[in-house]
């Protein structure tokens with residue numbers, strides 16, 4: 001359960017009194033997610049999500065994330081909308097944390113996506129890229145290739161506790177990625193964390209996308225590579241060619257990839273595996289005391305990285 005910050009009742013009621021969202025009927029910590037503290041709020045006016053932003057979210061970036069959700073919603077991408085408080089502001093403070101209330105989205109996330117889900121995601125991702133193209137704010141990707149070595153270095157000595165040989169694998173791969181990382185690909189605002197738990201479905205159709213707190217400006221094809229890794233491997237971490245083909249061809253029907261994006265894709269897929277391997281690895285070693293959270297296994301992304309190191313081109 002991702003609840004890092006416990007909110008006491010009196011504080012919560014005082015916070016909710018600054019909103020026009022009816023009377024509180026129930027408030028429950030949410031048993032998913034790893035980054036922020038999320039609570040499900042049921043009020044006399046409906047359902048909402050209360051998010052308290054934790055260690056990886058810089059307060060200065062919140063106008064980008066909240067503005068992006070409003071921008072995408074205006075362009076037909078179903079995503080949560082920040083609810084303004086009585087003073088007209090979406091952002092408040094609760095239990096010492098920046099906090100927002102957003103609208104609740106119907107739908108469910110699929111734990112084991114099928115081919116049809118991957119195809120639907122490909123369309124939704126391409127539409128998201130087109131819809132965000134004229135979003136005026138910018139946020140560089142704070143977790144791109146330049147950030148990976150500084151993220152790993154302080155924790156490198158403990159890598160073999162997680163998996164023998166992990167340190168050497170990561171260091172050699174960082175050398176490769178730093179030398180070969182593609183630049184000047186078509187870029188814009190990307191979601192950067194569109195995992196199955198962040199896409200909601202009703203039937204085979206995507207009903208909404210959540211969790212824009214890693215969104216940033218970066219290469220569109222990198223976002224596609226992140227999704228390929230997150231959606232198109234089976235539970236034993238083996239690549240599923242049919243799902244990969246479904247995701248990529250559905251994406252390309254809405255937003256074609258150019259030659260440079262196709263050439264770069266294998267390296268982007270390696271980088272996308274490295275990025276989640278590293279954040280999972282550092283989180284695995286450092287679960288905050290008292291947090292109700294199930295850290296995600298870095299070895300899943302080590303397996304995906306190893307696949308891409310040997311797979312070469314598959315587009």
Ligand SMILES: Nc1ncnc2c1ncn2[C@@H]1O[C@H](COP(=O)(O)OP(=O)(O)O)[C@@H](O)[C@H]1O
Nearest residue numbers: 030032033034035036049080103104105210211
């Ligand atoms: N707007 C929303 N509507 C419905 N459920 C939501 C919404 N936002 C978050 N959730 C629920 O909360 C969980 C955690 O949210 P998420 O944004 O992924 O958290 P984190 O940033 O901590 O990873 C989601 O998996 C989902 O079940």
Ligand SMILES: N[C@@H](CCOP(=O)(O)O)C(=O)O
Nearest residue numbers: 033034035195211276280296
């Ligand atoms: N998707 C990331 C972790 C971020 O968690 P999320 O619940 O916000 O998607 C991973 O799987 O490592």
